[in-house]
Amino acid sequence: MNTCQNYEGFISGYLEGDLQGESLLEMKNHISKCQSCSQKINNIKVLCLNLKKLAPVKTSSDFDTMLRARIKLDSKKKRYQTNWNLFPGNFRIPAHGISIALIIIAFTLVFLKISNFQNPTIPDAADNAEWYSGQPIQNQQSPDNLTVYSIDRQPAIRVISHRQNHLLGHTERGTETVADSTNLLAQENRLSDLQRNYYQTKTY
């Protein structure tokens, strides 16, 4: 402890009787020689007195009535929505979060609908006994290194296959066949064939 700044950290301890032994002696010694520190200590003493004496504010006269009404209202509300209090205390899901989640869900549903519509030839896995059994229908090789995109450049096959996996209760994802082509329209035309290949070459 040399400079005044080092002593500053002990002012409250000194005023509240927390300082003892060596530290206390050192502090006392410093204050007796340092005008600035002793002034600071005095100021803080006065400050604490002033803070303690700050005029208290009082609740308004209808505080209790208002509180009772509020509690009543809350109890009523609670009776109507008992099972929704998943997050007790202060935690609340921000409204924005809920909206975003809803938008994402809506988009996903719409997207899945469109994909189904755009690819009507996709074999319905549940109806396709051969595919369902995991056996290839024809001995066709799937084209390598190709990515299949629908017009809106979504990897349609991937989504649908995952969905069907899910519907069928498969836990593992099959080998995915991907295609790469520059002509999107041509791709669209080839889509159903590719998809057939895709499902046929899947292994589970």
Added chain:
Amino acid sequence: MVKEKTGNRPTDEDLIERFQNGDLYAFDLIVKRYKNQLLNFIFRFLGNTEEAEDLVQETFLRVYRNRKAYQKVAKFSTWIYTIAGNLAKTELRKRKRRRFFSISELGYNEKDYDISDDAYNPEKDVDGRMKEAIIHNQIMKLSPKFRQVILLRDVQQLSYEEISEIVNIPLGTVKSRVNRGRLKLQEKLKFLLER
């Protein structure tokens, strides 16, 4: 209410236990005991009496709602101050967000501190009330983390241990934070304190 004068004053913990067992009168006593304390704490933290009163009501509502969540291992006072403190901090964050979206937002300042208000001890002379207003404004200018501990320690007169539990920081940190807060205030209020 009567009990408080007979020297047989039930502790806060007795009251909340009675309330947990369905005694609504015990809840009324808790409200009576804490409403002004909490109002002072939140008012000095936010700088606005109406908002503060609303949050004190919200605090009691939470106590009412979550009475079963209170466990005797903690002091009741620290539990209720924790609830009030969290609500006040949340309000401060909301304000910040509002201010971000609204240029006209004034936030806390002299506007919220009406020194002519009757609540501010009318017996005090103008000089005294002016002095309080200045001190209040300097408290408001402290950052929330210093303001909170200064209010709990120097205005509410809570122990360092209680503050440590309420704010959920180690005892040593509370002590140094209080000390630094006092030094900051002292620096700003020198002109007033040295008179």
